Amino acid sequence: KAGVTQTPRYLIKTRGQQVTLSCSPISGHRSVSWYQQTPGQGLQFLFEYFSETQRNKGNFPGRFSGRQFSNSRSEMNVSTLELGDSALYLCASSGGTSGNEQFFGPGTRLTVL
């Protein structure tokens, strides 16, 4: 089975812009979670989607949003980018026979200038 894929892998934006990141889960996995990783805060949970519904949300401002499509692919959007949004954004999928075990994608490295 192919692993979790994320696009793009690297992204450079300027303050005030908005960005959309994409995640394709492992085939058969219906849950997709998004995480932000920074040197200062480490890994933090953003949100989780299951069958096109947001099942849980972390403590991030409303500028961070996401959605999931019927094929389980997910996107997250960050509007009005701030310098502090520079981070590695990871998605992970779970489901099927693997239960809640998280399978991580390679991440998208976002740099905000």
Place this chain on the structure above:
Amino acid sequence: KNEVEQSPQNLTAQEGEFITINCSYSVGISALHWLQQHPGGGIVSLFMLSSGKKKHGRLIATINIQEKHSSLHITASHPRDSAVYICAVRGLGGSNYKLTFGKGTLLTVNP
């Protein structure tokens, strides 16, 4: 105080040594995950456990639910084990049913 505390933050060992990384948490959990992240690399799930002990090759993970503590052991460590090891806990339900992460333990194994 973080909900998930790992110790030590940094660990340097010689090849062949037995390694232990500890994780303590303060909330009720449904499961605990151990993850591995190589420099510049992605994250790999090593273990997901809710009780007892699991073993995979040279890696062993244990959890004591009553004491809210877990340990990750690496036997006969090797330089390729050098990585950041992250402990994460999943809460019991509702808005707590999400992963909360420790800050990670940077392990360096020298040849």
